[in-house]
Amino acid sequence: MTESHTDDSHLSKRDERLGLMIWFRLSRVYNQSLKETHQHLKKWDLTAAQFDILAQVGAHNRLTQKQLADKLFVTKGNITQLLGKLEELGLVKREQEWKTKYVSLTKRGKSLFDKVVPVQEQFQASQYDGLDREEKKQLLGLLKKIQK
Amino acid sequence: MTESHTDDSHLSKRDERLGLMIWFRLSRVYNQSLKETHQHLKKWDLTAAQFDILAQVGAHNRLTQKQLADKLFVTKGNITQLLGKLEELGLVKREQEWKTKYVSLTKRGKSLFDKVVPVQEQFQASQYDGLDREEKKQLLGLLKKIQK
DNA sequence: AAGCATCAGTTTAGTTGTAAACTGAATAAA
DNA sequence: TTTATTCAGTTTACAACTAAACTGATGCTT
Numbered sequence: 001m002t003e004s005h006t007d008d009s010h011l012s013k014r015d016e017r018l019g020l021m022i023w024f025r026l027s028r029v030y031n032q033s034l035k036e037t038h039q040h041l042k043k044w045d046l047t048a049a050q051f052d053i054l055a056q057v058g059a060h061n062r063l064t065q066k067q068l069a070d071k072l073f074v075t076k077g078n079i080t081q082l083l084g085k086l087e088e089l090g091l092v093k094r095e096q097e098w099k100t101k102y103v104s105l106t107k108r109g110k111s112l113f114d115k116v117v118p119v120q121e122q123f124q125a126s127q128y129d130g131l132d133r134e135e136k137k138q139l140l141g142l143l144k145k146i147q148k
Numbered sequence: 149m150t151e152s153h154t155d156d157s158h159l160s161k162r163d164e165r166l167g168l169m170i171w172f173r174l175s176r177v178y179n180q181s182l183k184e185t186h187q188h189l190k191k192w193d194l195t196a197a198q199f200d201i202l203a204q205v206g207a208h209n210r211l212t213q214k215q216l217a218d219k220l221f222v223t224k225g226n227i228t229q230l231l232g233k234l235e236e237l238g239l240v241k242r243e244q245e246w247k248t249k250y251v252s253l254t255k256r257g258k259s260l261f262d263k264v265v266p267v268q269e270q271f272q273a274s275q276y277d278g279l280d281r282e283e284k285k286q287l288l289g290l291l292k293k294i295q296k
Numbered sequence: 297a298a299g300c301a302t303c304a305g306t307t308t309a310g311t312t313g314t315a316a317a318c319t320g321a322a323t324a325a326a
Numbered sequence: 327t328t329t330a331t332t333c334a335g336t337t338t339a340c341a342a343c344t345a346a347a348c349t350g351a352t353g354c355t356t
């Protein structure tokens with residue numbers, strides 16, 4: 001006889017229910033976190049998307065727009081738009097070299113980077129203070145497993 | 149002497165790093181899941197936000213817009229806009245009663261609800277197939293704990 | 297060399313969402 | 327009764343993001 005076969009066709013109703021609850025909870029945790037991030041970044045008049053670019057460019061100085069898009073998991077079109085704004089704000093500059101454009105921080109951008117990134121990263125991480133180190137490792141492991 | 153005090157001031161660099169990795173991973177898992185959801189819903193010409201409303205209204209029939217907003221954790225303004233579209237599509241109707249408006253499904257909406265919701269919910273849940281039941285419970289527990 | 301594919305970046309149109317100001321009705325208070 | 331509060335829903339302006347079509351330059355192929 002088949003072992004542990006209470007339901008084998010797709011997934012038991014119980015598992016489906018669990019999956020749905022995870023989905024709802026995940027979306028709530030993520031969106032709440034995003035909102036708090038936004039709130040926190042207002043101090044420097046930055047949006048979350050702008051911060052992400054600032055952090056990436058500052059950490060790697062000199063990236064192409066494509067590399068940036070890939071690192072942030074967004075489209076090239078999105079990067080174009082965001083860089084337009086950041087350029088207006090005088091935080092980044094684009095230098096065409098051969099066929100590609102390299103993005104780097106201006107002096108103002110660098111200075112803002114140094115001021116904001118450490119504080120913001122600490123804030124970001126603090127959102128998981130409710131978990132101890134072991135639980136964080138567990139959570140990270142489970143999230144990785146979801147993405148196969 | 150204080151016990152296990154390698155760093156007590158804020159959080160150890162190690163914990164901060166872990167927190168950041170969780171944040172990145174969470175955002176990737178969520179956005180990927182959202183994208184796949186969108187893809188899947190295209191079959192019925194529905195967006196994820198529209199599906200969420202269809203599912204909620206169908207499950208509770210007759211909700212006010214405020215209740216809907218609260219259940220979905222979005223603003224009333226967003227609900228107004230989405231309902232406008234769904235009304236155009238002939239899927240929901242709004243009935244003013246005293247000062248509030250009650251939202252319910254039309255015949256077309258009901259029929260679409262019956263067709264889409266079970267399939268979509270199963271698809272949604274299947275995104276966590278990589279985890280066994282125990283792991284799902286663990287993940288859910290950790291997510292809940294984050295929200296205190 | 298001419299033509300074609302490729303690839304970075306841009307543009308455009310559309311969706312989702314927020315925040316904040318506004319409308320209008322019901323209720324409470326003077 | 328008149329005024330003020332409250333509260334549901336609407337509107338407006340804006341940010342973020344995608345998908346898909348487009349631009350232009352590089353470089354391969356014949």
